[in-house]
Amino acid sequence: MPADDTVPSPYREIARSEWARLAADMDQPLTEPEVVQLRGLGDRLDITEVREVYLPLSRLLSLYASATKNLGADTAAFLQEPDTTTPFVVGVAGSVAVGKSTIARLLRELMSRWPGTPRVELVTTDGFLFPNAELERRGLMERKGFPESYDRRALVRFLTEVKSGATEVRAPFYSHMRYDIVPDASVVVRRPDVVIVEGLNVLQPPPSPNDVAVSDLFDFSVYVDADTDHIARWFTDRFLALKVGAFANPTSYFNVFAHLSDDEAVETAMRYWNDINMPNLVENVLPTRHRATLVLQKDARHSVDRVLLRKL
Secondary structure, three states: OOOOOOOOOOEEEEEHHHHHHOOOOOOOOOOHHHHHHHOOOOOOOOHHHHHHHHHHHHHHHHHHHHHHHHHHHHHHHHOOOOOOOOOEEEEEEEOOOOOHHHHHHHHHHHHOOOOOOOOEEEEEHHHHEOOHHHHHHHOOHHHEOEHHHEOHHHHHHHHHHHHOOOOOEEEEEEEOOOOEEEEEEEEEEOOOOEEEEEOOOOOOOOOOOOOOOHHHHOOEEEEEEOOHHHHHHHHHHHHHHHHOOHHHOOOOOOHHHOOOOHHHHHHHHHHHHHHHHHHHHHHHHHHHHHHOOEEEEEOOOOOEEEEEEEOO
């Protein structure tokens, strides 16, 4: 008999149609205008995508969160101690322009509608980038977004405090308009039921065996995946949209790009993609996909066509 070359997978592979059936008896809590407000530039998110993909995902996450909370209470009872269960932390990872920020915002809204997870906070790792002055000092401005451009220790410290049950934890605030950390501004997290952490490199392994990985502090993680050619096109489309939108603001760091022709803008976007974002994706982001609890696979239309869920 020929040898069986099939490699067992730790993931369940679920087709879009099969995943969508899970939402058949679930009420849609969001309206079309709310969905439009949540989606980012270039995303084609609509009410159908929310109902068929993200509504069941939010329910699954809420089940995991509730089960973890119950396990914490049972453990405390076993130890004859007060229940000090800490927030359930969800990581959302993926490339620039793949839509992870929209997904994180959407999950925050959907999970807050489920019983047991009414208080959901969202923190992005942009706030843990080193300030531009420090990046300039280290010669890293052209590598902004690469792992070394983040204050990893500060991010680990923040999540450690969250998972330790601290009453209040603060994260730095990043302005996309200023393209920099805003001094004396912060995002405050006060022991919610769920904390969603969104960023490029949140599934990175630790730099050395004795270090704590950011993902060690996650209870569940999502990786948003797509073909690199599709992401490159989405990145370019988003750059063109920003050129006539946010870049046109005179206070924007990128205002210099507002006056480019469309051809010049495409050329500039592709240079950023090929020199910075694509190498970062291939070298640092994509290799972490297998570390996720769940993978959302998008097709060329920016729509999820397959879900991979790690087996328990």
